[in-house]
Amino acid sequence: MDTIQVENLRKEFESVTAVDGVSFAVEEGEVFGLLGPNGAGKTTLINMLVTLLNPTDGSATVAGHDIVDERGAVRDSLGIVFQEPALDEELTGAENLAFHGRLYGMDAATRRARIDDVLDLVGLDAERDDPVSTYSGGMKRRLEIGRGLLHRPEVLFLDEPTVGLDARTRRDTWEYIQGLNDDSGVSIVLTTHYIEEAERLCDRVAIVDEGEIVAVDTPTTLKDDLGGDVVTMGVSGPVDGLLAELGDRPWVEEATRSDDSVRVVLERGETRIADLVRTADDVGVTIDAVEHHETSLEAVFLALTGSTIADAEGTADADTPDQPTAAASATDGEASDPGDTTRSEPAQPEGQS
């Protein structure tokens, strides 16, 4: 069964169409990623699904409930972790959760039991009575994820879950989210502009560009559809002969010439370098340089949209996790949290494998 169904959803602000009629479904229990540059419309899309914004047009259901006509039921069925941290630093971890439980109208006994469960799940039981101001960036993020799970939602929304975290904490958080999905079966929808996050974490990825979804599939299928890796060779000699030879090889998808180089599309390019060199040698072509580019979601994004995520954002380092984007620096204090380097960061919740 689909946990989320979206039909032609659209959101217009005064002069901007932030979401331009998108349709997709999220299956029960999957980790579904919305991958695209800052400004692509991901947050607006999520905000409509969690009933914070009304769509201009189209429709969607979350856990079977309509996002406009059944807002209360939709809200009860989901948890959300916003891009900007929203914890009370003065309160302890347990107190933050208790506050949230009261907002959801849980009685004291239910609240206590759920808080114990959630702290155990996110591996923060030992720190439950410490003020959140002493937590590392990763611990805060785990507490926020735990808070999103307190009322046992069917689907958890994570808006840019690792923006502002250092590289190690980012990887730990991926493992943690993966473990949570494996163990609890909760469906997870996350937005990201990090290629590696989408590749490593998501069962399926929707590529979002300028308010539209341009492709939805597993990372593997998206990459396979592109045709394979690319090997570029700097060449001199009878290049037409080389192209003809390569065209006869069953393992070559495509071979094209551009000035003094030949571009070959093929699967598992790293296993074919020797064959390529031998083929060139056989026809008397000299190779003076070889570059191998593995297929990545970045290449898929480029092929589908005509620009890289970094270019679309107008930044050179949009996919360099160690260097938060301007938006990340502005909204997340965790990256520079000195606790990050001193507190331990278990990759998995306690008691989970």
Ligand SMILES: Nc1ncnc2c1ncn2[C@@H]1O[C@H](COP(=O)(O)OP(=O)(O)OP(=O)(O)O)[C@@H](O)[C@H]1O
């Ligand atoms: N309340 C608003 N009023 C007017 N324009 C808006 C509003 N919210 C978003 N936009 C515009 O809609 C477009 C999509 O923004 P959105 O925040 O959804 O993108 P995003 O992909 O989530 O990027 P980010 O991760 O930076 O938030 C942008 O052009 C943005 O400026």
